[in-house]
Amino acid sequence: MATKVFIVDDHYMVIEGIRSLLQNDAEIKWLGHASNAASCLAFIQSNPPDVILMDINLPDKSGIDLCKEVREKYPQTFVIGLSTFNQFSFIEKMLQYGASGYLLKNADRSEILQAISTVMRGQQYLSSDASQTVKHAKAETVTMLTRREKEVLALIAEGLTNAEIAESIFVSVSTVDTHRKNLLQKLHAKNTAALVKLAIDQGLL
Amino acid sequence: MATKVFIVDDHYMVIEGIRSLLQNDAEIKWLGHASNAASCLAFIQSNPPDVILMDINLPDKSGIDLCKEVREKYPQTFVIGLSTFNQFSFIEKMLQYGASGYLLKNADRSEILQAISTVMRGQQYLSSDASQTVKHAKAETVTMLTRREKEVLALIAEGLTNAEIAESIFVSVSTVDTHRKNLLQKLHAKNTAALVKLAIDQGLL
């Protein structure tokens, strides 16, 4: 059965471009388009699509909020983020709010089809540029640890207590404690055990 | 300068065997032998050797205790354990109590010389059989974790607290606590951080 696709974007050219790219594909059923969040919501209420290609910059509401709302109301509808910006913060937020994929507007026909079929299989699709960005951003998270934090991290993994670490790097326990807190935050770890695991997973130890 | 070697063993054949193997070597000065711990201690008091080849089974005292005593009183004297038993628990204890090496009684001339020169350089020498055993034993330590312990270990690494783990595997916190303590012991970890690191290093996670 053909996948029902809908698009929300305030740039007419983009809508037309994608329509012409997809309309003759047997696997795709073109449901229509909207140029703002409100009309998008109105439309999909009566015609739930399988996939929404969703611009991140909408006139009345950010695509990120719209994504969240759609996903809450129509969990069976997949959202693919669409934007000219290959920025990690956007990609991250879209995915966080339930988007299944992310495309840049320079995507060609095959990439769009690929993205649609991938998310329809329940998997996540990121354009190669986007996944590069995500990778970089994550690599940055890795190197985002400061010199001191890395030192402390290594010593924690050795099994030293804060007091011991403090002695060994000649600072007060308070300082080590702060570094530790920052490490937990930066690596999104709940506690020391998870911290060490994540650090090793990310090649920090 | 020739290395002064002394031997303690209650089997005369072994003493003779080693003596004949070593006596014509320019690098070795044969100090003598004892057949029990007491006479060994008496001898070395006046003639401190560089290396003692020490049997693990002595009539008056275990080689393990003797090793400990010798190392405490004569730290400049290296001890090489000697036995027919290739048992990890023996090897482990000897090394723990300060032995620098471990030989099996089927060692040939070159291996004995090798062992002596290695420990004289301050390094540790294990016969290939013994080091195999140590390796195996360590590998066993890995699999020596019980089913439950492995479960708990995995959950600890996920960052769950004891209480959360207890809930998730339907046992009391006390049980989890016990498993955790056993894990720390078995992996020789000082605390959770070290535990996770060691576990990952050993391929347990």
Add this chain to the structure above:
DNA sequence: ATAAAAATCCCGAAAATGGGGGATTGGCTG
């Protein structure tokens, strides 16, 4: 030069861990 980031320090309370114990049950094995 000035703002941002990193590194340093402190307090205090709640939560979790670490290190001793000890005890019971059920299975398996010599």
Add this chain to the structure above:
DNA sequence: CAGCCAATCCCCCATTTTCGGGATTTTTAT
């Protein structure tokens, strides 16, 4: 059957970490 081991549970108590704040001083980068 007796002994061992895994798994379960409990107590006590000291130490350590975690989680809230703040706060100050260096560095670093623009």
